[in-house]
Amino acid sequence: MSPLLQGAITIVLGVGGCVAYFYLSNILLDTVIFPARGRDPGRNINRANMVRPWLFLAPAIFAAGLYLAYPVFGSFYRSLFNRDGNQFIGAGNYFALWGDPAFRRALLNNFLWVLVVPAAATFLGLLAAQLTDRLRWGNIAKSLIFMPMAISFVGASLIWKFVYANNSQIGLINAIRAWLGFGAPIDPLQIPFWNNFFLMVILIWIQTGFAMVILSAALRGIPEETVEAAVIDGANPFQIFFRIKVPQIMPTIMVVWTTITILVLKIFDIVYTTTGGNFGTQILPSYMMSYMFRDDGRATAVAMVIMVVVLPVMVWNIVQARKELR
Amino acid sequence: MFPRPIQQTRVTTQIAYRIALPVALIIWLLPLLGVAMTSLKPASDLAKGNYFGWPSHLAFVNYADVFRNSPIAQYILNSFKVTIPTVIGAVALSCMTGFALAVYRFRLNLVIFFIFVAGNFVPFQILMVPVRDLTLQLGLYNTITGLALFHISFQTGFCTLFMRNFIRALPSELIEAARVEGVSEVKIFWYIVLPLMRPAIAALSVLVFTFIWNDYFWATVLTNGSSTQPVTAGLYSLNGQWVAQWQLVSAGSLVAALPPVLMFFAMQRHFIAGLTLGAVK
Numbered sequence: 001m002s003p004l005l006q007g008a009i010t011i012v013l014g015v016g017g018c019v020a021y022f023y024l025s026n027i028l029l030d031t032v033i034f035p036a037r038g039r040d041p042g043r044n045i046n047r048a049n050m051v052r053p054w055l056f057l058a059p060a061i062f063a064a065g066l067y068l069a070y071p072v073f074g075s076f077y078r079s080l081f082n083r084d085g086n087q088f089i090g091a092g093n094y095f096a097l098w099g100d101p102a103f104r105r106a107l108l109n110n111f112l113w114v115l116v117v118p119a120a121a122t123f124l125g126l127l128a129a130q131l132t133d134r135l136r137w138g139n140i141a142k143s144l145i146f147m148p149m150a151i152s153f154v155g156a157s158l159i160w161k162f163v164y165a166n167n168s169q170i171g172l173i174n175a176i177r178a179w180l181g182f183g184a185p186i187d188p189l190q191i192p193f194w195n196n197f198f199l200m201v202i203l204i205w206i207q208t209g210f211a212m213v214i215l216s217a218a219l220r221g222i223p224e225e226t227v228e229a230a231v232i233d234g235a236n237p238f239q240i241f242f243r244i245k246v247p248q249i250m251p252t253i254m255v256v257w258t259t260i261t262i263l264v265l266k267i268f269d270i271v272y273t274t275t276g277g278n279f280g281t282q283i284l285p286s287y288m289m290s291y292m293f294r295d296d297g298r299a300t301a302v303a304m305v306i307m308v309v310v311l312p313v314m315v316w317n318i319v320q321a322r323k324e325l326r
Numbered sequence: 327m328f329p330r331p332i333q334q335t336r337v338t339t340q341i342a343y344r345i346a347l348p349v350a351l352i353i354w355l356l357p358l359l360g361v362a363m364t365s366l367k368p369a370s371d372l373a374k375g376n377y378f379g380w381p382s383h384l385a386f387v388n389y390a391d392v393f394r395n396s397p398i399a400q401y402i403l404n405s406f407k408v409t410i411p412t413v414i415g416a417v418a419l420s421c422m423t424g425f426a427l428a429v430y431r432f433r434l435n436l437v438i439f440f441i442f443v444a445g446n447f448v449p450f451q452i453l454m455v456p457v458r459d460l461t462l463q464l465g466l467y468n469t470i471t472g473l474a475l476f477h478i479s480f481q482t483g484f485c486t487l488f489m490r491n492f493i494r495a496l497p498s499e500l501i502e503a504a505r506v507e508g509v510s511e512v513k514i515f516w517y518i519v520l521p522l523m524r525p526a527i528a529a530l531s532v533l534v535f536t537f538i539w540n541d542y543f544w545a546t547v548l549t550n551g552s553s554t555q556p557v558t559a560g561l562y563s564l565n566g567q568w569v570a571q572w573q574l575v576s577a578g579s580l581v582a583a584l585p586p587v588l589m590f591f592a593m594q595r596h597f598i599a600g601l602t603l604g605a606v607k
Contacts, residue, residue: 018418026512049430052511056426057438059419069441071456072448078455131347141351143594147358150590151583152540154558158565158579159361162572170572172360205357210601217602266449269542273562288451292547296455303451314447 018059025055072307079300093301103302105280106287109196110265110309113283116197118260120204122253125211129219130241132212142216146209153206153269160202161274164188190279199281202270207263211256218252219245251320258317265310284309365389365576388577396567397552398578401560405585408474408556409538413531415478416485420530421523423482424489425515429501439490445483450543453480458547473548473556477538485530488603492526493519529600532593536586557582 030036034048082089097103128145132138148156165171166187174185189195222245230244246253268285275281277290284306291299352359368385393399427439457476458467466472496519504514545559552560561582568574590597 015414015418018422022422023512026510030510050432053426053430053432053435056422056430059422061438071453071460074456074459075452075454131343135343135347141347143591144351144355146598147355147587147590150536150586152542152558152586154542154562155540155579155583158561158575159357162360162364162576163357170364172356205354213598213601217598262447266451268451273542273565285449285451288454289546292454300452300455303449303454306449306451310447310449314444317447 021059022055026052029055075300075303078296079304081297083295083297085296089297093297094305096298097301097305102282103287106277106282106284107305109281110283112196113200113203113264114261117200117203117207117264118257120200121207121260122211122215122257124204124208125213125256126215126246126253128208128212129216130245133216133219142212145212148206149209151206153203153267154273156202156206157270157273160205164198164274166190189275189281192280195275195279195281199270199274202274203264203267207260211260214252214256215249218249222248255317255320258313258320261313262310262317265306265313361576361579364572365580367573369571369573385573388573389581392574392577392581395574396564396578398557398560398564398581400552401555401557402582402585404470404554404560405539405556405558407470408477409535411474412477412481412538413534415474416481416534417527417530419478419482420485420489421520421527422515423486424493425519427486427490428493428496429498429519439487442483442486442490445480446487450480454543454547461548468549468551468554470549470554473544473554476544476548477541480544481534481537485534488530488600489523489526492523492603496522525596525599526603528593529596529603532589532597533600535589536597539586 029048029051034044034051035041036045036048038044078085079093080088080090082092128142132141132145135141151159162170163172164187165174166185167174171185171188173188177185188198191198226244226248227240230240235243266285268283268289271277271281271283271286272289277283277286284302288299288302288306291302365388366384366386368383368387423442427435427442461467461472461476464472466475500518500522501514504518509518539556540558541556542558542562545556549555549559552563555563561578564578565575568578
């Protein structure tokens with residue numbers, strides 16, 4: 001059977017299964033388990049209505065439980081065991097991590113990433129949103145700024161390898177250096193400390209489009225009267241931007257900031273595909289990948305550390321979401 | 327009127343705008359433009375050292391070479407086989423869960439909703455080892471089914487959050503009126519809510535498509551080998567094989583990026599609506 005046909009059949013079966021499950025289970029509930037007749041139809045209708053939401057939720061809860069809830073506890077449990085998983089060593093993996101200079105390097109670099117990337121992407125996004133809003137071809141400019149967002153992290157890393165290549169004939173940076181008359185080509189990704197920032201540029205390049213799109217929608221939502229009043233009072237463009245517009249979209253700025261922060265703490269692709277964590281560029285997610293298939297106890301311990309680092313941002317984000325629900 | 331059209335401002339501002347912005351834009355796209363140009367250069371140009379000038383002729387043959395000499399067609403097919411079922415599965419499931427969480431009031435409603443929200447933010451690293459072991463035990467390791475199934479469950483969290491907020495914003499009178507008329511709940515979902523969800527379904531489909539197409543983490547964790555790996559993982563291993571064949575690396579990178587970029591330009595409105603809805607609400 002051709003794979004295309006196979007795929008089509010799977011899709012039809014899957015969607016059909018969903019519809020059938022949903023339709024049949026509702027009928028079963030309404031006519032067999034709690035029929036709206038008999039001695040007490042009112043009570044039966046109420047009971048059926050109490051059960052119904054769970055019919056809609058059941059498949060997703062099953063999927064989420066299987067692939068989300070179980071693994072979080074499973075990971076913690078696994079991180080208390082040794083490499084082969086047959087000996088309980090308590091917090092041994094965590095102590096081993098702390099004693100590893102590579103781990104501390106990764107932790108430090110990760111904090112650098114969290115400080116720089118969300119700030120830079122949000123700032124550039126805000127700038128791009130403000131500047132393109134007044135242009136006739138602004139929408140085209142926006143699409144172009146946004147385009148890197150559609151490219152995968154791996155693809156973007158490969159593209160940026162052409163910028164950083166250690167060769168004045170391929171690498172853009174080295175070509176510019178050669179043109180300006182500097183000496184031999186250098187490898188920007190091997191310059192200690194600064195190479196971290198060169199890698200961050202790749203993520204900033206991708207995420208600026210995201211920040212720009214969200215912030216541009218927020219800027220458009222600002223009531224015009226506030227800006228007009230400021231113009232009449234004689235405010236200059238900078239004052240209008242920083243004193244009138246930015247405070248009004250502050251909640252959105254914070255959402256963009258935290259969303260990118262959470263993303264930064266998860267992304268390993270860029271470091272993994274460019275330097276492989278060498279030359280002092282390791283970050284936690286890529287450090288974890290270096291233990292994949294080698295030492296599951298150590299890998300899950302790193303995962304727990306990442307979880308602990310993400311947790312405050314996550315909680316803040318959820319509290320914000322909750323505020324909006326009320 | 328504000329913002330003032332740029333034509334009415336001072337001349338210096340106008341000049342700065344006219345020159346600085348296009349220049350900034352070109353610098354922004356320089357990495358992409360450079361790669362696009364390299365991908366069209368014949369290998370002889372690169373051997374001669376003509377890296378930065380215009381190609382001596384447009385070598386579309388590089389693209390043909392990429393398809394002829396590497397399993398990239400297989401990788402792309404795999405990506406489609408993972409991405410399309412995931413989009414359909416995650417969107418279908420989340421239509422239902424979103425409906426339940428938005429329309430029905432019951433005790434654990436908020437709790438379940440926040441489980442979905444939290445699941446959305448949990449770093450996926452924490453899932454890596456258990457999910458891999460589970461997939462191994464189920465015999466789904468290194469299969470497209472395993473990868474797609476996992477993506478469906480993981481994406482359902484985000485999609486549910488999105489759908490629930492979208493349905494919440496619909497006028498509740500519609501549903502109440504239908505109930506008063508005695509329309510069954512199934513029909514309310516199917517004939518009233520689902521048609522109104524069309525923009526959300528479109529936006530979510532585009533978003534999930536790009537997320538899954540660009541995923542690299544789960545592709546490396548759950549698959550290996552060219553018969554199952556999607557194009558992100560494939561591209562990385564090809565990059566190892568094509569040392570110094572820059573024209574192939576660049577053509578391959580562009581081919582792999584093409585489907586999500588085309589999707590983005592074709593469905594731009596939905597894509598941006600989706601991001602805005604998903605992030606702000």
